Amino acid sequence: MKILFTSTGSEWSSKIDPRFGRAEYLLIYDTEKDELISTDNRSVNGKAHGAGTATAQKVFDLSPDVIITGNGPGENAARVLQHLNPKIFIDAQGLSVKDAYEKYSAGDLSQLPLS
Amino acid sequence: MAQTSNVFKLAVASGKGGTGKTLLSTNLASFVSEFDDVLLVDLDVEEPNDSIFVKGLVSDVHPQYKMVPQWDVARCDLCGDCVDICNFNALVNVGKMIVVYENLCHSCHACSELCHKKALPMKKHHVGDVSVIKSQNLTLLEGRLNVNEEQPVALINNVHSLVNQNWSKYKYQIFDSPPGTSCSMVASTGKCDYILLVTEPTPFGLNDLKLAVDAAKLMKRPFGVVINKYGSGNKDVEEYCRDNGIEVLGKIPFDISIAERYSKGELLLDKHCFRSVVSSLYNKLENIRISQNG
The missing domain is CATH 3.30.70.20 (Alpha-Beta Plaits)
Structure with a gap:
């Protein structure tokens, strides 16, 4: 299973980035291989519009089963994610990626319904 | 660029929102309409409200499109x-x-x-409408962007083209512009003959006025300032204009009854102290128009 975190850095100790479209890093944790791979997403910072769809395209290509983030995707990004249909867990801002993963594993993160 | 005929395109803009663009645009247009034909164009397409003050029937609606891939x-x-x-x-x-x-x-x-x-292949995508509202000598064109559209510039450019196609005989064309100094303000004001920058005598008013002045200079448009709510706040805006050689074309007094009546959708030309500001502003603009047309 692949779990994607929106993050402010590339490490387990990095903080969850509450933003989806403008998340600085996208971290993928592959539970079978037990490896954490980071994608630098800071190129969206210069964009006035379309950060949500740009990030959503990257997320789609990474095809995670689970997304752990803060505020949750905006409308444009959510439309893309419908085609991927991952489980999305929100309100993990303030936590490190590690802590967010543990909280998710314990079933303590709230899931966002994608309609 | 000066127009080929003696058309005078006046943009009413501001850095800061809520300084009185619509107050000034609607009342100036109404003032001119007492003795001449005048075109008022609401380019604040994300939140147009001139039609609250200009009461008349919608005589025509022009749907507006942009091209998108299908x-x-x-x-x-x-x-x-x-x-x-x-x-x-x-x-x-x-x-x-x-x-x-x-x-x-x-x-x-x-x-x-x-x-x-x-x-x-590209297809037409409906982004909004331009409504034509007639009130005697005053014709109001209201641009209105559809909810959920994010690109006001395409619609603003369309409205300018529509004006040039259908209303070019109007000597006075007043363009009530969106606030700020971003793309929509540039699209609204960039081809006008003169930009009136409406501000208020507060630190916020001054800060955003400076940004708007920079934008007007970049676009090489002549401009002047109107200070609204004059008498409140401080003197920094006046000093800034004096120190930088920027003409102040009018000062609308700070008066709670102006705000009260504006909030009810009323024009204020029957209020003497307000009318005299608009009348004097018109005379100054008329001099500018004549000097620009040589």
């Missing part, structure tokens, strides 16, 4: 080139289809032209 499933081989080409992230490849975000599209045609399968 994905053709039968032609597409899902190569994804269009996604890489789009500078505005308006296309997403979700594996089995290309999703087009019409609201993000800038109508540049790049995806459509460069698609090797010709799978993204």
Whole structure:
């Protein structure tokens, strides 16, 4: 299973980035291989519009089963994610990626319904 | 650029919102309409409100479009080139289809032209409407962007074209512009003969006035300032204008009854102290218009 975190850095100790479209890093944790791979997403910072769809395209290509983030995707990004249909867990801002993963594993993160 | 005829395109703009653009635009237009034909154009297309003050019947509605790509499933081989080409992230490849975000599209045609399968033909996309409202000598054109559209500039440019096509005989054309100094303000004011920058005597008013002055200078448009709510706040705006050689064309007094009546959708030309500001402003603008037309 692949779990994607929106993050402010590339490490387990990095903080969850509450933003989806403008998340600085996208971290993928592959539970079978037990490896954490980071994608630098800071190129969206210069964009006035379309950060949500740009990030959503990257997320789609990474095809995670689970997304752990803060505020949750905006409308444009959510439309893309419908085609991927991952489980999305929100309100993990303030936590490190590690802590967010543990909280998710314990079933303590709230899931966002994608309609 | 000066117009070929003696048309005078006046933009009413401001850096800061809520300084009195609509108050000034609607009352100035109404003042001119007492003795001449005048065209008032509401370019604040994301929140147009001139029609609250100009009461008249809608005589015509012009639907406005921008061009966007339409994905053709039968032609597409899902190569994804269009996604890489789009500078505005308006296309997403979700594996089995290309999703087009019409609201993000800038109508540049790049995806459509460069698609090797010709799978993204351009089609018209309705972005808003221009309503024509007649009130005796005053004709109001109201641009209104549809909810969920993110690109006011295309609509603003369309409204300018529409004015040039259908209302070019109007000598006085007043363009009530959106606040700020971003693309929509530039599109609204950039081709006008003169920009009136409305501000208020507060630190916020001054800060945003400076930004608007910089924008007007970059666009090489002549401009002047009107200070609204004059008598409140401080003298910094006046000093800034004096120190920088910027003409102050009017000072609307700070008066709670102006705010009260404005909030009820009323024009204020029957209020003596207000009317005299508008009348004097008109005379100054008339001098500017005559001097520009040589």
